[in-house]
Amino acid sequence: MLLCRTTPLDELNLWALGGTGLVAGILGSALGVGGGFLIVPILTLALGLPIKVAIASSLVAIVANSCTAAGMYTKARITNIKLGLLLETVTIPGAIIGGFIAAIIAPSILSAIFGLALIYAAYTMITPKYLTSEDNLSTDNSIAPNSTTDNLSGSLANSYYDQNLDKVVTYKVNRIPAGLGTGFFSGVLSSLLGIGGGVVNVPVMHLIMGVPMKAAIATSTFIITITAAAGALIYHYYGHIYPFIIAPLAIGIVIGARIGVELTQRARGALLRRIFGVFLLIIAILMFLKTANII
């Protein structure tokens, strides 16, 4: 089913594909931005792959990366599994719909939409008052997990041990309908652009739903695993999945993610994020130029 397809693609460079995954994995895990924002532009701009093939490949690589990270986060009990499952009820349908939309719209429009998403991602990297890695909880959000305020909200309340703060952080989850609404949108974006959707999930969970930053990142990673998988399956239906493209990409991104975690410990996160943000802006410009057939 995945093997024999006629294609206009040229010869593949396995090392370039592996290197792409490696860089995406390192920067993705070091900076908390999914690898899709790097993988898709590199595959299209540098390696010349059609954008729909690049998006499909990116989604599978993201599944590999997020499953690796999700395994670690759930083991550390940071992930809010119940919240993740609840949001998946909307992100997966969003991803399915996003996949179908991507199949019918022109590649140039996809490139342009991707460029806009890159600008937003760059903004989140560069803006100094954007989400920090420290959890600054308001006191009224710290509530025991066995709250009786609301059945669902009470079920979603959770706690985890924060090593940096050296204490147990407890929180409740608010504004669930808003989270569900934006969750659907993040699913559509994920499948449409070949990104994880964390760029939407994390701010929504943290800023709107009141989930501490680390738990939001961990839960977003959990959500991305199945959301990206659903999107990738839709791309497979349209014949955009190529094993020889995906294999080195997936291996590279998993190795890169491990390295990225080490870098996070040692590098100055804020400076890295700003440099990466500028880099994303440059890539956005290149994507628009490609859309306009200037390059």
Place this chain on the structure above:
Amino acid sequence: MNNRNLKESRLSNWVSLAFRLGIAASLALIIIGIIILLLTSGAEDIQPLARLDQMPAATVISVGILLLLLTPIIQVIINIALFSISRDRLFIGISVAVLCFAALSLAIALI
């Protein structure tokens, strides 16, 4: 409170195990497939379309990719089992809904 913590801990442990085993098995298959590809074809002149001599490598890699995409779905099934044991009807329902949507995407892919 302690009972809830124990349930959460068990859930986290099983879900974590599912992810780690799934990713390990799928990556192992993908790496084996790449090794077979390099041994049969070398790193030069690899096209997206598999030639006859590259079919074994393509098959192994394809199975690895399929297992990778199934890993998140398998962890949802594990969640359903654990919520059933703890009789959490609300999240049995939510997990079943997630599984149905995921199964829909899988069914579409296999058409």
